[in-house]
Amino acid sequence: VQLVESGGGLVQPGGSLRLSCAASGFTFSRYAMRWYRQTPEKGRELVASIGSTGGSISYADSAKGRFTVSRDNAKNTVYLQMNSLKFEDTAVYYCRAAGITYWGQGTQVTVSS
Numbered sequence: 001v002q003l004v005e006s007g008g009g010l011v012q013p014g015g016s017l018r019l020s021c022a023a024s025g026f027t028f029s030r031y032a033m034r035w036y037r038q039t040p041e042k043g044r045e046l047v048a049s050i051g052s053t054g055g056s057i058s059y060a061d062s063a064k065g066r067f068t069v070s071r072d073n074a075k076n077t078v079y080l081q082m083n084s085l086k087f088e089d090t091a092v093y094y095c096r097a098a099g100i101t102y103w104g105q106g107t108q109v110t111v112s113s
Helices: none
Strands: 002-005 008-010 015-025 033-039 043-050 067-072 077-082 091-097 106-111
Touching: 002 008, 002 091, 015 043, 015 091, 015 106, 033 067, 033 077, 043 106, 067 106
Parallel strands: 008 106
Antiparallel strands: 002 015, 015 077, 033 043, 033 091, 067 077, 091 106
């Protein structure tokens, strides 16, 4: 199993980023995918989930209305579009396949003016 997150960076409050997670080593289209984020202060938080075929989408309250999760099963990739970013969105973001205990290296998102 391999999960490679990318797309993080430094962005000003109110800005946008699109995170990607490229998956390999398992049948991507059969698994729901989840985005998490982690900070030393808050620990790990589930941000968004998407079902294996793109349905069953859910968000943490902190992400509702600002983040959009999507996936492309042909590319074995899941995305997280993040808009209207806030200081408190600063974290390392990880993707994970539901039911598979594997974490990628994550991608750092820093919201700062």
